[in-house]
Amino acid sequence: MLTLDNVTKVYKTGTFGGESLPAVRGASFEIRPGEVTSLIGESGSGKSTLGKMILRLTPVTSGTISFEGTDVAGLKGKRLREYYRHVQGVFQDPFSSYNPVFRADRVFATIKRSYFPSVSNSEWHGRVEASLESVGLNPVDVLDKFTHQLSGGQLQRILIARALLLEIKILVADEIISMIDASTRVDVLNLLANLKSRGLGVLFITHDLSLGNYISERTIILRRGVVVEMGATQKVFDNPQHDYTKMLLTAVPQLHKKWGAGLAPELEAMGVTSEGEGRPGRYSRSSMHPLAAMHAWKGHRAQVVAAALETAASADRTDTYLRTHEEVPPLVEVEEDHFVVTSAGAE
Amino acid sequence: MGLKVDQLRICYRTLRGDVTAVDDVTFDIADGEIMGLAGESGCGKSTLGNSLIRMDVRMRQLGGRVELDGAELPISDARAMRDYRFKVVSIIPQYAMSALNPTRRVGKMVSELLRSRGFDYKSALPEFERRVKLVGLDADILKRYPIELSGGMKQRVVMIVSTLLNPSLLIADEITSALDVSTQRAVGEMLLEFRDRNFVKTTMVITHDLSILAQVADTILIMYAGKLAEKARTDVVIGSPLHPYTQLLISSLPEVGVRHDEHTLVGIPGRPPPLLNPPSGCRFRDRCPFAFDRCAADPPFVEVQPGHSVACWLHADGVSPAGGAEQC
Amino acid sequence: MTVLGTDEATADRGAPVAGAGAGAPKRRRFEFLYFALRNKKLIIGLSVVLLFVLFAIFGPLFVQHPLTAYGPPRHTPSGTYYFGTDYFGLDVFTQFVYGLRESLFVGLIGGCGATVIGMTLGFISGYKGGLIDEGLNVLCNVELTIPGLVLLILIAGFLHHTSPLIEGLLIACTTWTWSMRAIRAQTFSLVSRDFVGLARLSGEKSRSIIVREIAPNMSSYLFLVFILLFGGSILVAASFDFLGLGPAGGMSLGIMMMNAADWSALPLHTWWWFVPPGAAITCVVGGLYLANVGLDEVFNPKLREL
Ligand SMILES: Nc1ncnc2c1ncn2[C@@H]1O[C@H](COP(=O)(O)OP(=O)(O)O)[C@@H](O)[C@H]1O
Ligand SMILES: Nc1ncnc2c1ncn2[C@@H]1O[C@H](COP(=O)(O)OP(=O)(O)O)[C@@H](O)[C@H]1O
Ligand code: SF4
Ligand SMILES: [Mg+2]
Ligand SMILES: [Mg+2]
Numbered sequence: 001m002l003t004l005d006n007v008t009k010v011y012k013t014g015t016f017g018g019e020s021l022p023a024v025r026g027a028s029f030e031i032r033p034g035e036v037t038s039l040i041g042e043s044g045s046g047k048s049t050l051g052k053m054i055l056r057l058t059p060v061t062s063g064t065i066s067f068e069g070t071d072v073a074g075l076k077g078k079r080l081r082e083y084y085r086h087v088q089g090v091f092q093d094p095f096s097s098y099n100p101v102f103r104a105d106r107v108f109a110t111i112k113r114s115y116f117p118s119v120s121n122s123e124w125h126g127r128v129e130a131s132l133e134s135v136g137l138n139p140v141d142v143l144d145k146f147t148h149q150l151s152g153g154q155l156q157r158i159l160i161a162r163a164l165l166l167e168i169k170i171l172v173a174d175e176i177i178s179m180i181d182a183s184t185r186v187d188v189l190n191l192l193a194n195l196k197s198r199g200l201g202v203l204f205i206t207h208d209l210s211l212g213n214y215i216s217e218r219t220i221i222l223r224r225g226v227v228v229e230m231g232a233t234q235k236v237f238d239n240p241q242h243d244y245t246k247m248l249l250t251a252v253p254q255l256h257k258k259w260g261a262g263l264a265p266e267l268e269a270m271g272v273t274s275e276g277e278g279r280p281g282r283y284s285r286s287s288m289h290p291l292a293a294m295h296a297w298k299g300h301r302a303q304v305v306a307a308a309l310e311t312a313a314s315a316d317r318t319d320t321y322l323r324t325h326e327e328v329p330p331l332v333e334v335e336e337d338h339f340v341v342t343s344a345g346a347e
Numbered sequence: 348m349g350l351k352v353d354q355l356r357i358c359y360r361t362l363r364g365d366v367t368a369v370d371d372v373t374f375d376i377a378d379g380e381i382m383g384l385a386g387e388s389g390c391g392k393s394t395l396g397n398s399l400i401r402m403d404v405r406m407r408q409l410g411g412r413v414e415l416d417g418a419e420l421p422i423s424d425a426r427a428m429r430d431y432r433f434k435v436v437s438i439i440p441q442y443a444m445s446a447l448n449p450t451r452r453v454g455k456m457v458s459e460l461l462r463s464r465g466f467d468y469k470s471a472l473p474e475f476e477r478r479v480k481l482v483g484l485d486a487d488i489l490k491r492y493p494i495e496l497s498g499g500m501k502q503r504v505v506m507i508v509s510t511l512l513n514p515s516l517l518i519a520d521e522i523t524s525a526l527d528v529s530t531q532r533a534v535g536e537m538l539l540e541f542r543d544r545n546f547v548k549t550t551m552v553i554t555h556d557l558s559i560l561a562q563v564a565d566t567i568l569i570m571y572a573g574k575l576a577e578k579a580r581t582d583v584v585i586g587s588p589l590h591p592y593t594q595l596l597i598s599s600l601p602e603v604g605v606r607h608d609e610h611t612l613v614g615i616p617g618r619p620p621p622l623l624n625p626p627s628g629c630r631f632r633d634r635c636p637f638a639f640d641r642c643a644a645d646p647p648f649v650e651v652q653p654g655h656s657v658a659c660w661l662h663a664d665g666v667s668p669a670g671g672a673e674q675c
Numbered sequence: 676m677t678v679l680g681t682d683e684a685t686a687d688r689g690a691p692v693a694g695a696g697a698g699a700p701k702r703r704r705f706e707f708l709y710f711a712l713r714n715k716k717l718i719i720g721l722s723v724v725l726l727f728v729l730f731a732i733f734g735p736l737f738v739q740h741p742l743t744a745y746g747p748p749r750h751t752p753s754g755t756y757y758f759g760t761d762y763f764g765l766d767v768f769t770q771f772v773y774g775l776r777e778s779l780f781v782g783l784i785g786g787c788g789a790t791v792i793g794m795t796l797g798f799i800s801g802y803k804g805g806l807i808d809e810g811l812n813v814l815c816n817v818e819l820t821i822p823g824l825v826l827l828i829l830i831a832g833f834l835h836h837t838s839p840l841i842e843g844l845l846i847a848c849t850t851w852t853w854s855m856r857a858i859r860a861q862t863f864s865l866v867s868r869d870f871v872g873l874a875r876l877s878g879e880k881s882r883s884i885i886v887r888e889i890a891p892n893m894s895s896y897l898f899l900v901f902i903l904l905f906g907g908s909i910l911v912a913a914s915f916d917f918l919g920l921g922p923a924g925g926m927s928l929g930i931m932m933m934n935a936a937d938w939s940a941l942p943l944h945t946w947w948w949f950v951p952p953g954a955a956i957t958c959v960v961g962g963l964y965l966a967n968v969g970l971d972e973v974f975n976p977k978l979r980e981l
Binding site for chain 2: 213258
């Protein structure tokens with residue numbers, strides 16, 4: 001459906017483009033209809049840049065993005081508008097997605113002006129209401145309101161309703177739930193997941209693996225602009241190959257599993273157990289000498305902290321590493337529909 | 348000892364009337380305890396945190412008292428609080444990270460801060476550097492500008508600075524919210540490490556993200572629309588919450604391994620009520636699937652099991668709806 | 676710190692929707708008018724300006740002495756000489772009426788012209804960015820380094836007959852630079868907002884994005900730019916006239932002020948000579964400024980609710 005082939009983006013910065021900053025390097029993947037593909041990476045890894053290139057909001061430096069067989073780079077005027085009839089996006093910050101001087105429902109009027117000038121007002125109104133209802137909003141609640149009178153979740157859903165008014169086939173959702181409350185987050189997520197049944201392909205951009213796992217069929221892990229691992233979500237999550245993927249997985253805060261919990265099997269073998277779930281990281285002895293247990297516990301904490309620092313340090317380095325132009329290693333298939341970059345784990 | 352907050356009420360004076368953002372809040376935090384404060388945005392978490400250290404001009408204390416290490420904390424007296432701020436009570440405000448002056452070197456910033464509090468930068472420097480190394484940063488960070496640092500680095504610098512004088516109470520407001528998972532983890536571990544090393548005695552971690560609290564907090568306090576909903580040990584809140592709001596909040600969180608097609612989670616429909624003229628009775632009533640006739644009265648916050656308090660009529664046996672419930 | 680600012684947004688969101696919807700008429704087209712008519716600042720500001728405009732239009736009907744008719748010198752205001760006479764015995768009222776006409780005209784041409792040039796270049800520069808932006812920036816810098824008045828004098832030297840229209844246009848050509856810079860900076864910060872991206876995804880062309888999305892966001896700012904340029908043009912025209920480069924035989928508020936200053940109106944206590952033109956300039960610019968503050972409240976839905 002939408003295919004990226006060896007897509008690279010180098011930002012020119014400084015006066016007269018003196019410096020260059022490669023934000024995406026040699027990315028190749030596709031977004032298939034009826035599937036949610038999640039694009040996961042830390043901030044600065046180039047996720048939004050990829051989304052913007054797909055939405056033609058920023059040009060690609062090299063490589064091609066093609067939609068139903070045509071290269072989208074050359075689209076202009078009418079043909080670009082037709083492209084947007086099928087490919088739409090929703091962005092991270094609901095409050096910056098609306099023009100603050102107008103009412104929120106102006107986004108529908110804009111669509112009508114460009115795409116449905118001949119539809120009568122009453123019919124259009126009916127369509128808008130139907131679309132709002134399909135994203136779980138009560139039209140009375142949201143029509144005729146200004147942005148600051150609506151919640152983040154409502155605003156994001158209005159934008160999805162806007163996209164659904166067109167005959168969209170691909171939706172790029174760039175961190176659309178990171179700024180809304182946990183209590184309404186999953187409703188927006190469920191909504192995205194339900195779009196699959198309409199045959200839509202969704203590119204779900206996030207830095208949170210648990211969200212990606214929740215709704216997506218396929219997962220792409222992006223690191224410093226390079227796709228390091230991708231494939232069926234279950235395979236990537238159950239059998240992560242790249243060290244970076246593994247690190248991300250262990251760092252995700254979970255409700256029922258402590259960060260450090262998996263790090264000390266040898267401690268458990270020695271009989272040190274966690275002392276009640278309530279106090280994370282506190283261990284008490286069972287059959288060991290108190291001092292030995294204390295020692296073991298301290299060692300374990302040190303290990304936990306060291307691991308956390310290492311992950312953080314690797315994140316700190318992100319920006320400087322991005323600036324390198326090193327050759328991108330190819331992906332190899334480790335099992336069916338599961339690819340990993342060849343130098344797995346190597347820096 | 349620790350922190351004791353008793354029937355605290357804080358409001359904002361606005362043109363349209365008083366907004367009571369913290370309404371009759373009672374809880375305590377023991378020494379060495381990390382308490383998490385969670386709830387949807389706008390439910391008064393930051394207001395509670397800020398009120399313990401720096402009331403802004405629009406905030407008023409309507410009632411209640413706060414005790415830290417056995418002595419009363421004069422929270423409405425801005426002048427008296429000046430002696431406590433930073434030394435005894437320290438806060439990492441929401442968005443502190445982005446509020447760092449990008450054109451001032453970290454070292455200069457720290458020295459100015461210390462001087463303004465009457466402390467000597469030179470003598471504090473070795474300890475500062477020791478802690479910088481402890482959180483995995485280079486000592487040369489003092490010579491760098493905030494603009495050169497990543498979000499995680501800035502947040503850790505802010506943490507060290509605000510705990511440099513070993514305060515008794517640290518309030519950390521949304522310190523992980525804008526971070527990547529890997530740096531979230533580092534910052535979370537830092538909180539535990541600082542507690543274990545006695546850099547801070549009691550810690551209050553404010554966040555809307557329960558899964559972070561599950562990692563770092565010993566106890567969790569859930570707030571809803573300015574009032575307390577539930578307080579218990581972390582494992583109890585996560586594993587067997589009693590308040591319907593807590594239950595719904597937890598069941599709406601996707602965890603690694605939960606998939607939409609196998610197990611569809613649901614959010615909580617509706618929005619919290621406005622705090623300007625809030626509705627009477629249980630404030631969660633119009634969103635609560637269990638609401639019944641008793642809920643038209645305000646549910647008391649009672650201890651149902653040792654260390655586990657809830658404000659819900661479903662769990663208030665023996666308390667008359669007319670009120671007069673004993674405070675825990 | 677930023678804490679409060681951001682929380683205020685939450686405060687507004689959390690509150691029930693009171694102001695905006697309540698009494699407003701259903702038809703949106705009249706909404707701005709509805710709020711505009713209820714905004715005191717806007718009404719007062721515009722009334723003041725309108726008063727002067729009407730005066731400039733109908734003033735000649737009340738003129739009793741031609742511009743060049745000499746009467747008693749330094750006559751105090753009276754029934755025959757409403758605003759008195761100047762050092763030479765010319766009627767100040769007559770000068771004022773024709774001066775106001777010309778000054779408003781030159782101000783309008785200069786203000787509009789400079790705003791249009793500044794807006795066009797500022798929008799293009801801020802929206803397109805890249806090489807176009809850098810090119811326009813160079814142009815702007817070149818303009819800035821050449822003192823405007825010198826340029827004006829040079830051009831005026833070439834053109835032998837200047838009319839108020841040409842004078843206004845010349846002023847426009849030399850004062851647009853700072854407005855372009857200001858508009859460019861504003862546009863730049865707005866372009867990075869997501870709603871601009873979304874407008875592009877709605878198939879809007881660059882021009883319509885600028886006109887329909889970006890400009891409305893800065894409407895009160897643009898109006899402020901216009902007011903400042905308008906006031907500025909009147910003052911530049913005054914110094915221009917003073918140098919004898921203005922339209923031949925013309926009169927303007929600037930010329931009046933300059934003459935008054937030159938012929939020691941202040942030490943001689945001929946206050947009626949400089950007070951009317953000075954007050955007129957102050958009132959017109961002040962009235963426009965007040966109207967601008969009012970317009971801001973009308974355009975900004977958040978301010979409207981307070
Ligand atoms: N318009 C731009 N000009 C220059 N550099 C940019 C621009 N947009 C993004 N970048 C840089 O490209 C890198 C990737 O950014 P982005 O795609 O926004 O990452 P993500 O969305 O994963 O956080 C970052 O280092 C960022 O600083
Ligand atoms: N400066 C203020 N003036 C008036 N109301 C405020 C102000 N700041 C916050 N509020 C109100 O107080 C309530 C609690 O806000 P806050 O403590 O920031 O919540 P949280 O941190 O839980 O998101 C909100 O409903 C908000 O509307
Ligand atoms: S008191 Fe009633 S409405 Fe409130 S949470 Fe309990 S059951 Fe629900
Ligand atoms: Mg991004
Ligand atoms: Mg807050």
